[in-house]
Amino acid sequence: MTMIIDPIEAYEALLSKREIRVDQNQKKAIQLLQSLHLELGLYGEQMGQTGWRARLSFSKRPTPKGIYIWGGVGRGKTMLMDLFYDHTNIAERKHVHFHAFMQEVHRRLHSFREAQKSGKTQETSNPIKALAKVIVGQAWLLCFDEFHVTDIGDAMILGRLFEALFAQGVVIVTTSNRHPNDLYKDGLQRERFLPFIDMLNDKMTVLQLDSNIDYRLERLHAMDVYLSPAGDQASAKLLSNFDALSIGSEPSKRELNVNGRMITIKKAAEGVGLTSFHDMCAQPLGAGDYLALADAFHTFILDGIPKLGPNNRDQSKRFVTLIDALYDHKTKFICSAETLPSELYTKGDGAFEFERTVSRLIEMQSPEYMALPHGSRDK
Secondary structure (H helix, E strand, O other): OOOOOOHHHHHHHHHHOOOOOOOHHHHHHHHHHHHHHHHHHHHHHHHOOOHHHHHOOOOOOOOOOEEEEEOOOOOOHHHHHHHHHHHOOOOOEEEEEHHHHHHHHHHHHHHHHHHHHOOOOOOOOOHHHHHHHHHHHHOOEEEEEOOOOOOHHHHHHHHHHHHHHHHOOOEEEEEEOOOHHHOOOOOOOHHHOHHHHHHHHHHEEEEEOOOOOOHHHHHHHOOOOEEOOOOHHHHHHHHHHHHHHOOOOOOEEEEEEEOOEEEEEEEEEOOEEEEEHHHHHOOOOOHHHHHHHHHHOOEEEEEEEOOOOHHHHHHHHHHHHHHHHHHHOOOEEEEEEOOOHHHOOOOOOOOOOOHHHHHHHHHOOOHHHHOOOOOOOOO
16 A cells, blocks of 8 residues: 655545546645645754754745635635645644634633732733743644634734734634635724734735535535434444545544633544534533534534433433534534424423424425525625
8 A cells, every 4th residue: 555645645645536526616725725734844954953953053044935725615625724634744743623723712811811910920921922932832733724813812912912813923724714905804893903914924925725615515415414224323323424424524523622621522524523422422521512513514414313202301301402403503513313393302301492492303305405504604
């Protein structure tokens, strides 16, 4: 077996196995990512120098431009960035969903300010620069998925934080549904955000992944998204669906930090999560947890929904709350269940209230629902 050593080889391997189709826009993007991959090899030697090695370096290389890939959903943005991330040889790299990154930024800034109040850190210290130093200490190649700005607090922080990161030689690769010029469009005090947009356009190569084909939607339409009865055969089909929707990415366990509590998803890749009914509904999770899941995944796969009723009322209530969160975020839902939606909860206390969930489960299988953009927020 030939070892795949770089992003473009990984992309061509998917083509040869016919897991993806030839797409000239994707080809242009992977060539750009391949060029950055090669450039980072030499740049990485410089970023790894410390102490006397750094001081004696007379020919420092300029920081390579990052890459900002934008376009509609299902065009392959995340797949291409994942191919780049998985096959670049930079050890000091980090791949994170942008929403999760901003949550961590706010948490660290809050901790820093609390330390200032308690006298553990000098009041004159700059929290943004201190945070940038921490980030660079962990990784100087940052890959963000779904870059977006909708909050005035985020908008004000990002300009100063990215300026500090770029000043320290950080390279950023990101995907987004919007061109940089349209970020935080019509937002409050947007004029204060414009210098950050100029910075992105200067420090990054902006590429539109322009295609009329939504590959993700094509795959969803070809799938049975509600499998019944549940069992080994259905579980194997769900795993196959997961693989088809996360082509080009290595699946891994993902942990979401919700108010300091970690929620574990067994398999995750490219915005697709797969886990069991037991892990989601037999555990003490609440609306906030399910909203975080709905926000983090554009497609959620749930295995093993049992027959519901008064005997497992707590699990039934959590399932209703989970479906509400997924529905409100237009998250695509694929599942296996013991029986059809209309037969899941038919008798006893709570059966009448469950009828709305039945209606939503049926609607979430429709082509019209599948075609809706993910997210209750404007991204």
